[in-house]
Amino acid sequence: MKKIGFYTKEVFEHFQNPHNYGKIKNPDGVGKVGNIVCGDVMYLYIKVGKDKKGREIIKNVKFETYGCLAAIATSSVITDLVKGKTIEEALNLDRQEVVRALGGLPPIKIHCSVLAVDALLEAIHDYLKKQKRPIPKELRKRHKKLEKEKKEIEKRHRGWIKLEEKLYAEDKGKK
Amino acid sequence: MPSKKIYLDNAASTPVDGEVLKAMLPYFEREYGNASSVHNFGQKARAAIDRAREQVADFLNCQVSEIIFTGSATEADNLAIFGVVRDFQERRIKPHFITTRIEHDAVLESCKKLEKEGVEVTYLPVDKEGIVRVSDVKKAIKKNTVLVSVMYANNEIGTVQPIAEIANIICNFRNSKFQAPNPKQIPNLKSQFPIFHTDAVQAVNYLDCDVKKLGVDLLTLSAHKIYGPKGVGALYVKEGTPILPIIFGGGHEQGLRPGTENTPGIVGLGKAIEKVKSEKTSANSVESSKIKNLERLRDKLIDGILKRIPDSRLNGSRVNRLPNNANFSFRGAEGESIAISLDREGIAASTGSACSSKSLEPSHVLLALGLSPEEVHGSLRLTLGRYTTEEDINKVLEVLPKIIERLRKLSPFK
Numbered sequence: 001m002k003k004i005g006f007y008t009k010e011v012f013e014h015f016q017n018p019h020n021y022g023k024i025k026n027p028d029g030v031g032k033v034g035n036i037v038c039g040d041v042m043y044l045y046i047k048v049g050k051d052k053k054g055r056e057i058i059k060n061v062k063f064e065t066y067g068c069l070a071a072i073a074t075s076s077v078i079t080d081l082v083k084g085k086t087i088e089e090a091l092n093l094d095r096q097e098v099v100r101a102l103g104g105l106p107p108i109k110i111h112c113s114v115l116a117v118d119a120l121l122e123a124i125h126d127y128l129k130k131q132k133r134p135i136p137k138e139l140r141k142r143h144k145k146l147e148k149e150k151k152e153i154e155k156r157h158r159g160w161i162k163l164e165e166k167l168y169a170e171d172k173g174k175k
Numbered sequence: 176m177p178s179k180k181i182y183l184d185n186a187a188s189t190p191v192d193g194e195v196l197k198a199m200l201p202y203f204e205r206e207y208g209n210a211s212s213v214h215n216f217g218q219k220a221r222a223a224i225d226r227a228r229e230q231v232a233d234f235l236n237c238q239v240s241e242i243i244f245t246g247s248a249t250e251a252d253n254l255a256i257f258g259v260v261r262d263f264q265e266r267r268i269k270p271h272f273i274t275t276r277i278e279h280d281a282v283l284e285s286c287k288k289l290e291k292e293g294v295e296v297t298y299l300p301v302d303k304e305g306i307v308r309v310s311d312v313k314k315a316i317k318k319n320t321v322l323v324s325v326m327y328a329n330n331e332i333g334t335v336q337p338i339a340e341i342a343n344i345i346c347n348f349r350n351s352k353f354q355a356p357n358p359k360q361i362p363n364l365k366s367q368f369p370i371f372h373t374d375a376v377q378a379v380n381y382l383d384c385d386v387k388k389l390g391v392d393l394l395t396l397s398a399h400k401i402y403g404p405k406g407v408g409a410l411y412v413k414e415g416t417p418i419l420p421i422i423f424g425g426g427h428e429q430g431l432r433p434g435t436e437n438t439p440g441i442v443g444l445g446k447a448i449e450k451v452k453s454e455k456t457s458a459n460s461v462e463s464s465k466i467k468n469l470e471r472l473r474d475k476l477i478d479g480i481l482k483r484i485p486d487s488r489l490n491g492s493r494v495n496r497l498p499n500n501a502n503f504s505f506r507g508a509e510g511e512s513i514a515i516s517l518d519r520e521g522i523a524a525s526t527g528s529a530c531s532s533k534s535l536e537p538s539h540v541l542l543a544l545g546l547s548p549e550e551v552h553g554s555l556r557l558t559l560g561r562y563t564t565e566e567d568i569n570k571v572l573e574v575l576p577k578i579i580e581r582l583r584k585l586s587p588f589k
Contacts, residue, residue, distance in 0.1 A: 015515075016519075018585060021584070021585050038529040038530050038535045039529055039530075040530065041586075041588070042587075043587040064587035065586065066585075066586040066587060066588055067530065068509055068511040068512055068530035069512055069515055071530075072512065
């Protein structure tokens with residue numbers, strides 16, 4: 001495994017030339033996740049179709065990511081990993097596969113692979129919900145947890161915004 | 176990979192100057208004696224250390240006996256903080272410390288440790304320009320305030336703090352306390368307190384560090400930020416300042432910093448600071464215009480970036496800042512991605528983004544400015560140095576806008 005700095009060659013390649021980035025018009029599902037730890041944000045768009053056997057597959061997938069090298073590289077590589085896969089297969093995608101496909105990630109960046117998988121799960125959840133289809137129990141649980149985290153991030157940001165407002169008000173008062 | 180490397184991370188470390196290296200070399204191989212030894216080898220080392228002490232004292236306008244060499248600026252900060260509190264704890268009064276939210280971790284982490292030991296610490300805010308308000312210092316000082324520690328210039332945003340004004344406030348407070356109507360209420364507290372410490376690591380290259388003018392009791396500096404070697408720092412300790420050692424094992428450095436002196440390192444610090452002094456004070460216009468030129472390059476960089484990159488902002492005061500510091504935030508582009516993209520172009524810079532820190536914590540300095548976590552996430556620090564050229568700046572102005580544009584394309588925040 002060739003490494004440049006503390007990232008692998010694969011991470012750099014995906015960062016320099018990311019696959020499948022951008023938006024999908026009228027997507028069938030969208031997953032929007034943010035990392036509670038570092039502040040990275042990832043949007044994943046999916047378009048669902050059918051394969052020859054009539055099984056539902058992820059026909060197209062694109063991402064938009066705000067974050068570090070690892071966040072961008074995991075986003076890019078997960079689109080490669082799930083494109084053409086059935087929904088069933090995509091739901092069972094292991095985080096480890098994402099890490100392996102990148103030739104490894106630094107320990108402190110492993111959470112980026114969690115983010116990518118979460119974005120995928122959220123996109124599928126969104127699709128199933130829109131289709132008014134039953135949502136597997138595991139997926140429902142994960143979705144609830146992410147919703148909770150999202151609220152926490154918002155709450156934290158509100159705290160910072162308040163601090164900012166306070167500082168500005170103080171400065172105004174001074175003048 | 177591009178052929179020419181552009182180094183814009185001089186606030187992190189600087190290359191060792193050729194003359195400095197030359198001055199150091201004999202003390203590795205030929206004059207290797209222990210400065211505490213009586214023989215000729217030892218005495219040569221002692222003489223070299225004495226010379227370096229004179230150079231540092233000359234720079235700070237103080238006595239040679241007031242300079243304590245340490246293994247780093249972090250160690251000097253630790254000695255200042257823990258050394259003063261150790262002395263004070265013998266007085267059985269609960270100590271109070273004052274510092275700021277934008278200090279280097281060497282000070283902040285030390286203060287946090289003291290809090291766990293029962294010391295009360297006030298962390299002063301800064302205004303949105305990144306400057307501490309003198310009035311806040313005045314309000315925060317209490318009868319049991321032992322130490323006030325405010326950095327001279329900030330390492331991330333380069334903002335310069337009003338050290339002399341704060342010293343003035345402290346001096347007035349000491350005088351008034353000395354004449355307290357009922358001295359029995361504050362036993363053993365004479366006009367010594369509060370003691371005033373400043374971390375001047377980033378300031379040495381560019382600002383006046385005359386300790387008499389500044390009015391400080393303790394001042395920290397480092398060699399590797401001023402074109403000297405890594406692994407050596409110094410603490411100025413004003414004569415009569417109550418302070419105790421924090422490590423033990425010998426009488427070196429007046430008992431305040433035991434351990435065999437790092438002769439080559441200390442020689443390097445002395446030579447480096449002598450060169451800084453000549454650069455700052457020389458009547459030779461070529462020398463003194465170097466700092467002016469650096470300011471010009473910095474301003475070219477700041478103006479160029481703000482003009483060429485939409486949704487960018489400068490962090491910290493435009494006016495009260497070091498001649499070599501530029502710190503930006505870019506909306507929709509993350510700092511580590513920016514810094515590594517620059518590195519791929521041969522440009523070295525750093526970021527306050529949480530992604531690039533070992534703890535995944537965003538920069539406490541930028542948060543203290545009132546920046547949102549997103550703005551901190553997209554921050555980039557470029558610090559110029561003695562060897563920065565106009566071409567270097569032109570290259571950054573050419574490359575950086577493209578990098579930001581590319582990252583923004585990948586981002587959901589357009």
